[in-house]
Amino acid sequence: MSEVASAIADPVRREILVMLRHTPLTAGDIAARFAISRPAVSRHLRVLRESGLVRDQQVGRHRRYSLVRSRLDDLTAWLAQFDAQRLDWPQRLAALETEVHRTRRDRGRAASANDQRSARHPKEDTA
Secondary structure (H helix, E strand, O other): OHHHHHHOOOHHHHHHHHHHOOOOEEHHHHHHOOOOOHHHHHHHHHHHHHOOOEEEEEEOOEEEEEEOHHHHHHHHHHHHHHHHHHHOHHHHHHHHHHHHHHHHHHHHHHHHHHHHHHHHOOOOOOO
16 A cells, blocks of 8 residues: 555656546657656656556557556555545534524524513503
8 A cells, every 4th residue: 555655646646547547548648748758757657557556558669558446445445534524424414404494493483482472561662
């Protein structure tokens, strides 16, 4: 997991992984999307390949890179423990909604009770 985390620590490498999530790409296709040099992109691809996050395949004159999703499984599982609170949001929002309805109901009852008391005991004009 540490090797994968180190590999994705760089924003360029993370962007390369995002590019590869849907379709394999050649090194040239990947390099064309960056302002950095092709040798720099090649170094990033080598780090990703050595960490097992991408695999390459020679297709004619080109080397095609594809994402190895399974290498992200351990890191994803580890990160999920920090995401557990997000899973509680639907429950928390439902509880908030219940509390809002309860508060409105109680305010409505209090206002109704005040109106009934005022009707029974009207204030006398002292002017």
